[in-house]
Amino acid sequence: MAKNTAIPYKIYLKEDELPRAWYNVRADMRTDHRPLLNPATRQPLTVADLEPVFCTELAKQELNTQDRFIEIPEAVRNFYKMYRPSPVVRAYCLEQALHTPAHIYYKYEGGNTSGSHKLNSAIAQAYYASQQGLRGVTTETGAGQWGTALSMACGYFGLDCRVFMVKCSAQQKPYRKAVMETYNATIVSSPSDTTAVGRKMLAANPDNTGSLGTAISEAVELAVASEGYRYVLGSVLDQVLLHQSIIGLEAKAALDAYGVQPDIVIGCAGGGSNLGGLMAPYMGDRLAGKPAPYFIAVEPSSCPSLTRGRFAYDYCDTGHVTPLAKMYTLGSGYIPSSSHAGGLRYHGMSPILSQLYHDGYLDEARSVRQTEVFAAAELFARVEGTLAAPESAHAIRVAIDEALKCKESGEAKTILFGLTGTGYFDMAAYIAYNSGTMQDHVPDDEELAKGFATIPQVE
Numbered sequence: 412m413a414k415n416t417a418i419p420y421k422i423y424l425k426e427d428e429l430p431r432a433w434y435n436v437r438a439d440m441r442t443d444h445r446p447l448l449n450p451a452t453r454q455p456l457t458v459a460d461l462e463p464v465f466c467t468e469l470a471k472q473e474l475n476t477q478d479r480f481i482e483i484p485e486a487v488r489n490f491y492k493m494y495r496p497s498p499v500v501r502a503y504c505l506e507q508a509l510h511t512p513a514h515i516y517y518k519y520e521g522g523n524t525s526g527s528h529k530l531n532s533a534i535a536q537a538y539y540a541s542q543q544g545l546r547g548v549t550t551e552t553g554a555g556q557w558g559t560a561l562s563m564a565c566g567y568f569g570l571d572c573r574v575f576m577v578k579c580s581a582q583q584k585p586y587r588k589a590v591m592e593t594y595n596a597t598i599v600s601s602p603s604d605t606t607a608v609g610r611k612m613l614a615a616n617p618d619n620t621g622s623l624g625t626a627i628s629e630a631v632e633l634a635v636a637s638e639g640y641r642y643v644l645g646s647v648l649d650q651v652l653l654h655q656s657i658i659g660l661e662a663k664a665a666l667d668a669y670g671v672q673p674d675i676v677i678g679c680a681g682g683g684s685n686l687g688g689l690m691a692p693y694m695g696d697r698l699a700g701k702p703a704p705y706f707i708a709v710e711p712s713s714c715p716s717l718t719r720g721r722f723a724y725d726y727c728d729t730g731h732v733t734p735l736a737k738m739y740t741l742g743s744g745y746i747p748s749s750s751h752a753g754g755l756r757y758h759g760m761s762p763i764l765s766q767l768y769h770d771g772y773l774d775e776a777r778s779v780r781q782t783e784v785f786a787a788a789e790l791f792a793r794v795e796g797t798l799a800a801p802e803s804a805h806a807i808r809v810a811i812d813e814a815l816k817c818k819e820s821g822e823a824k825t826i827l828f829g830l831t832g833t834g835y836f837d838m839a840a841y842i843a844y845n846s847g848t849m850q851d852h853v854p855d856d857e858e859l860a861k862g863f864a865t866i867p868q869v870e
């Protein structure tokens with residue numbers, strides 16, 4: 412393509428250009444990440460081990476290191492067509508406001524009703540559950556984005572959906588609950604008296620306001636105890652990164668059509684799924700020895716798993732019912748301070764991203780403070796029009812910082828970042844920022860040491 416083809420504000424693929432297969436980066440990784448381990452026997456997990464908890468096809472995807480491309484089932488592609496492709500937007504107005512020579516693009520995933528990229532995996536997971544003839548699925552939700560996405564997906568395929576929602580979050584976000592119930596999901600505040608784990612927590616402290624770790628333990632317990640149910644998860648797992656590769660495949664196809672090659676790719680990283688998905692095809696280039704962008708993961712300074720965590724086998728949940736994964740972690744006992752980016756408050760990081768970071772393929776991880784993140788979100792809302800989710804605003808912050816560096820150096824670098832969601836359900840966070848009551852928290856080494864002490868000794 413001609414280099415100086417005028418770039419429109421929004422680039423959309425046509426329906427017949429949409430990806431037909433997900434890209435499994437694991438097939439191209441030089442060093443595969445270490446296997447998931449059974450927490451009791453510490454032996455590598457097999458599909459048979461995973462089947463009582465996960466849908467069979469998803470268990471297979473979780474352990475698939477061979478197939479570079481995995482076909483997207485037609486029913487999932489048809490659902491994608493209702494809200495995809497998501498646009499790649501050239502942030503002309505932000506460039507102007509910053510007086511930067513940089514070219515800034517973002518891939519916006521907040522345009523569907525659930526409000527984030529999580530729907531991309533939710534619909535795939537619900538599809539495989541319905542194909543298996545299951546009655547329903549269970550899950551947990553913290554901030555609520557995953558629960559909402561899964562409710563939509565289950566509503567579409569007629570599956571029962573049980574969501575354990577962290578109690579304090581359920582109280583703070585009644586509208587999230589209302590959306591989920593509209594899609595026919597059942598929301599249970601966690602800890603609840605419907606599971607043994609929940610009853611134990613409540614007996615110890617009736618005022619327990621819940622945690623993601625407890626909600627996971629409750630959801631797994633219910634799935635295993637109920638005929639025709641399985642447990643599903645919205646991030647961290649390899650299968651989720653696989654489904655989220657749709658983000659990067661679309662972005663790359665759209666930019667390739669205009670001859671645009673990003674120099675820098677930026678994504679916020681909670682469990683690692685949106686960044687893993689956005690960078691997937693570009694990482695494929697890197698792994699094949701071709702020219703590729705510089706990759707940056709952005710995390711909150713209050714939950715710095717990549718920048719300050721340990722690369723070790725750890726539990727994926729506080730209740731220690733889930734497998735052990737080799738990942739960057741702050742320890743499953745680490746309790747991040749309450750922050751407004753609920754989707755980034757996870758103690759660990761995707762094993763794929765962790766391995767790529769460890770091996771130097773994911774170039775950099777950067778941690779940023781909440782108030783500087785909201786300053787970036789505010790500027791972005793004013794000049795680009797979109798009110799971003801607090802999680803997504805972490806990527807905006809670093810995109811702006813990189814664009815300002817270009818202003819200093821005079822380089823016209825091309826920056827692509829992931830704008831993962833809308834901030835409509837996070838108005839409490841914007842209220843805190845606007846009223847000046849938002850605080851930054853950077854844990855000291857002592858605080859981190861408490862979390863590290865909960866990492867098991869495995870080698």
Ligand SMILES: *Cc1c(COP(=O)(O)O)cnc(C)c1O
Nearest residue numbers: 646681682683684685754802832
């Ligand atoms: C969940 C979420 C994230 C973080 O999760 P990843 O798995 O790291 O992508 C980021 N942004 C939004 C809007 C989310 O809902």
